[in-house]
Amino acid sequence: MDLPRESFDRLTVGILEPSCTSYSFTQVYDSTTGVLQGLSNNGNSTANLATLAYNEFAQLGSITLLNSASSSPTSIVGKTFNYDADLRPTSLTASWLPGNGTSGQILSNSRTYDNGGNVTSVSTTMTIVPGQSSSGGSETQNFCYDEQDRLVWAGNTGTQPGASSGSYTSCYTMSVSHM
Numbered sequence: 001m002d003l004p005r006e007s008f009d010r011l012t013v014g015i016l017e018p019s020c021t022s023y024s025f026t027q028v029y030d031s032t033t034g035v036l037q038g039l040s041n042n043g044n045s046t047a048n049l050a051t052l053a054y055n056e057f058a059q060l061g062s063i064t065l066l067n068s069a070s071s072s073p074t075s076i077v078g079k080t081f082n083y084d085a086d087l088r089p090t091s092l093t094a095s096w097l098p099g100n101g102t103s104g105q106i107l108s109n110s111r112t113y114d115n116g117g118n119v120t121s122v123s124t125t126m127t128i129v130p131g132q133s134s135s136g137g138s139e140t141q142n143f144c145y146d147e148q149d150r151l152v153w154a155g156n157t158g159t160q161p162g163a164s165s166g167s168y169t170s171c172y173t174m175s176v177s178h179m
Contacts, residue, residue, distance in 0.1 A: 025049055041068060048073040060064055066101065075100035077106065088113060118145050 028038045028047045035054070048068050055061040062080050066073035075097040081103025082091040094106040104127065111122045119141050128136030144153040 016025075038066075055083070055086055057085065064097070075098040084113070086117070088117070111141070114145070116145070116149050118149055118151075119143055137139045 004021055023041065025039045025041045026043075028040045028045055029034055029035065030037050031045070036052060038051040039049040040047050042048045048066055048070065050066060051064045052060060053062045053064075060081050062078060064075050065077040065079075067076055076099055077094060078097050079092060079094045081089060084090050089111065091108065091134050093108045093109040096106060097101040107124065107126045109122065109124045113121050114120050121140055123138065123140045125138040126136050138155055141156050143153065145153060
């Protein structure tokens with residue numbers, strides 16, 4: 001079924017939580033450009049759940065999570081996205097903002113690429129959650145490709161295929177640690 005563009009201008013989404021409580025939010029668009037600016041649950045065109053910002057290439061540059069106050073919402077968490085010169089995502093960082101009363105980084109994620117544009121590694125670091133044992137830590141996932149850019153191995157432990165056979169062009173090291 002084809003829906004007219006107007007159907008998407010004010011999309012309201014309902015979410016059902018495990019406790020069977022539901023809530024809804026509305027997408028907030030810039031009235032001049034039509035660009036998505038954020039999310040709202042206050043019934044008007046002011047974002048109070050999240051705001052979005054874009055880079056010069058119209059890629060998502062940041063998301064700021066807000067406290068949902070009806071007027072003057074406070075910033076709680078900021079997420080920043082970075083890209084390389086080929087416009088591929090290279091990193092994500094999420095940090096507590098001053099409006100939350102907490103500070104510091106929540107998580108970071110980065111990825112690298114080989115000359116063929118294949119993802120060769122993805123590294124993630126998460127902070128320790130106070131009072132939660134075994135929380136926090138870091139992990140690096142690695143990926144190996146053959147000469148036709150087909151994925152031939154992926155993992156964060158074990159032995160990667162050796163380049164001695166001459167059939168693997170992209171294999172990289174890995175590491176895992178817990179805080």
